């Protein structure tokens with residue numbers, strides 16, 4: 001009777017279904033949290049990588065371009081453009097600042113990226129989609145020949161996912177800024193859209209119209225090692241210089257790993273909960289089945305036979321639980337209000353580990369259960 | 383006829399120190415093939431312990447046991463194999479599996495003995511018909527009366543063609559009519575299968591069915 005364990009499960013279907021659902025929910029939460037962190041990592045990288053820069057320069061003591069408060073004077077531009085190992089004229093000023101623009105009457109989060117058109121740091125062109133109003137890049141200012149009183153049009157290129165229309169205006173630092181184009185979506189951590197504008201405008205709106213930028217970025221010469229170039233420049237007393245790799249590492253540690261430590265901990269706890277859930281329910285079920293197990297043993301079932309009966313149930317419930325959990329995690333991810341990127345390979349690993357955890361705890365409970373004395377069959381209730 | 387079960391000097395103690403109970407005390411017992419014996423005695427005198435020893439559920443602290451002429455070595459032998467190959471059990475509280483039908487409850491015993499499912503189903507059908515439950519194959523224990531449950535128990539005990547069936551107070555939870563019916567059935571099964579049966583009972587009324595009665599007192603077999 002290969003289906004003996006199934007009949008047992010059908011008899012206790014409410015409990016079986018609840019156990020499997022419990023595992024399903026826990027596993028999907030474990031996967032969802034992983035997906036959220038993975039999504040944050042992707043978003044932490046995507047803008048930085050898209051710039052094409054491999055040298056990141058911030059103020060001395062800032063701890064890195066995206067980490068601490070960094071202001072660099074623009075005089076460095078001339079120096080960097082002539083610096084050894086850097087591609088001539090590749091040095092680009094960059095404002096990268098958190099802002100709260102008012103969009104359609106609502107204050108929203110965004111990051112202002114002020115850069116110099118034609119240089120590193122922003123999109124090369126705006127998106128062109130059929131049937132939509134033609135966008136364009138913002139009007140560039142004359143950065144090198146800066147005069148505070150120069151009139152520059154307040155124009156911005158926005159993330160396509162912000163849902164703004166070309167010609168619409170948003171408010172930034174008491175000024176109306178006109179949307180002139182849309183850029184391919186490259187949101188920063190936690191779905192923060194980027195607003196690209198001329199570096200002068202960014203200085204005017206966010207940095208009190210001072211001729212400073214938050215960082216400068218550049219490319220190294222094709223035949224130079226970014227590491228060496230970066231180390232050489234970093235020796236200067238007034239700036240901190242990082243490679244792309246170091247910058248990415250800093251940014252992921254600062255924006256994802258450190259703040260998400262609690263979430264990592266929570267994931268481990270959820271695993272523990274899943275294990276305990278299966279172990280506990282199996283154990284309670286076994287306690288209830290003590291008499292049955294004793295009778296089976298009394299009429300000649302070996303420990304192996306009883307173990308098989310119990311383990312098949314544990315394995316089936318765990319398998320159904322984790323597979324449904326995997327499916328549900330994708331449903332949750334699709335419904336989540338933030339960017340979630342579940343890594344399939346990683347989730348398969350998580351699912352396998354969860355399966356082992358669930359089966360393991362079920363096995364422990366079953367091993368305890370089969371130790372019952374078959375003499376119990378001769379007694380009534382214990 | 384040769385002895386199906388033969389115990390010599392069987393002893394079983396429970397507990398340690400001052401709390402030690404000698405449940406079965408140096409018992410010599412022999413049950414011949416085809417016999418229907420009844421084991422009687424006061425509550426706590428060791429009847430259940432004795433049949434558990436004879437049925438290889440308990441291992442004795444002292445003494446020797448032979449089943450079907452072969453000595454049993456409780457240390458090196460897997461007693462579960464002896465239990466499903468040579469012995470059938472019927473319990474006072476029936477102990478059928480609640481999630482299985484009557485038919486499946488009988489089949490489980492054969493599944494334990496690795497009998498193929500279709501062969502098991504044939505035999506279970508035959509046995510249940512024999513015990514008068516041909517209308518109850520697909521009923522769960524909860525849908526059966528006490529007497530019916532005990533019949534299923536007997537069918538289960540007989541499933542693997544055991545050398546001997548041990549029944550511990552099989553009628554204690556039945557009314558007198560049901561218990562008479564069950565006794566009639568037992569007699570019928572004996573005629574049909576020549577099974578050896580040992581029944582533990584308090585029912586004086588059942589005595590007349592026995593070939594032999596074994597009286598116990600304080601863990602020993604006595605002659606009253």
Ligand SMILES: Nc1ncnc2c1ncn2[C@@H]1O[C@H](COP(=O)(O)OP(=O)(O)OP(=O)(O)O)[C@@H](O)[C@H]1O
Nearest residue numbers: 396397403404405424425426427428429430431432
């Ligand atoms: N596991 C055990 N631990 C300790 N003492 C036990 C155990 N099993 C049985 N005993 C003791 O052994 C003695 C014999 O018990 P047993 O169950 O064999 O009696 P019995 O003749 O079947 O009684 P009853 O007619 O009430 O069923 C009793 O005194 C009982 O308390």
Ligand SMILES: [Mg+2]
Nearest residue numbers: 429430431550
């Ligand atoms: Mg008893």
